[in-house]
Amino acid sequence: MAKASKKKALGRGLSALLKDPENDIQSANDKNADKVVGNIVELDLESIEVNPHQPRTSFNEDALTELASSIKELGVIQPITVRKLGFNQFQLVSGERRYRASKMVGLPSIPAYIRIANDQESLEMALVENIQRQDLDPIEIALSYQRLIEEVDLTQEEMSDRIGKNRSTIANYLRLLKLDPIIQTGMRDGFLSMGHGRALIALSETDEQLEVYERIIKDKLSVRETERLVKSLTTQQKPTTSPKLDEAKQKAVKEISNYFGAKVDVKLNKKGNGKLIIPFSSEEDFKRIKKLINESKDA
Incomplete structure (x- = not known):
């Protein structure tokens, strides 16, 4: 019990360090950063905002209520993870269920690991940690x-x-x-x-x-x-036989192929509707075909 109380007191001491404007840690190279980053810090719940990159989109209310009851009795056993946004401002990376449950029972603060990361790193951490640790449904995963x-x-x-x-x-x-x-x-x-x-x-x-x-x-x-x-x-399921072109259409497709200097392909659906596909082999060939189309429009 004494060991737990000592850890909690340490967390509160680090929390006070973060609230000191002269110790506004923004990067891992800043003074006292080694005392905060990777350590458990007791953070005010009001200083933490929800992570917009959270992959979980819904929370079971009954399970959340059970967690809240457990936290009320035992406290938050597993710290949440946050990233630092600014002076005494933090954003959730993982642990939103613990965060929500703590708010439900009116806790003023919550133990947290602090990471210093950009948005992309935060997103990756949130997704990876949630995939590994949270009971996400298959679609959320x-x-x-x-x-x-x-x-x-x-x-x-x-x-x-x-x-x-x-x-x-x-x-x-x-x-x-x-x-x-x-x-x-x-x-x-x-x-x-x-x-x-x-x-x-x-x-x-x-x-x-x-x-x-x-x-x-x-x-x-x-x-x-x-x-x-x-x-x-x-x-x-049986393969369907594609409709075939009649003799007149076959002749027309041959004339179109000769005009463009390329073998024009024909795709037909079950109703007999379809499309002509004109292949090209290079950028120059594409421009040549485009020019022929424009000339036929102007004719």
Whole structure:
């Protein structure tokens, strides 16, 4: 108990150091930075703002209330992590549930690790720490992976090293984002698992995905049952024969190909509508074709 009290007193002492304008630490090279960065500091809750990069978008109220009760009895056992914004101003990197629960029970302060980082580093820390430590649903994890790729500019290989997950695992999560938003919402709300979602990806048509999704909910299908249903649907699909051009259109396409000096390709849909594709081999070839199109318009 004496050891815990000593640590808490140290945290409060460092907190007082941060509130001293003469010790406004902004970088790891500043005076007294070594006393703060990486240490547990008791911070006023009012000096901390929520991290806009937090990947978790919803919090279970019952679980939050339970955590608040635990904190009221035992205090905050695991410190939150924050980054310094300015004088006595901090932003959450991870630990928003502990932050929210502490506010619920009216605590004036909370133990925190302080990091000095730019926005990109803060985002990476928030995403990586939450993926590793928080009970995120599969879509939230997938969105976190996507943000690491797009906003932090990590490759899947680099991400694999950062979070200790196989690249194939990361790829499987990212594929879930190809599902219809309705299905993604169902997964976030716990109506179906990641295994269900992976089975649905095998269906290329969104309408089919939604139909099977409704079956999963209605009949409470297991992952195995869903996989069998999807397999039966995919084996039933027969390749359709594309409509063919009649003789007059074939002749017209040949004339167009001769005019542009390139083999023009034709793509038709089931209804017989389609498009002409004119290939080009270089920038000069593209300009040549463009000139021919303009000349035909002016003619």
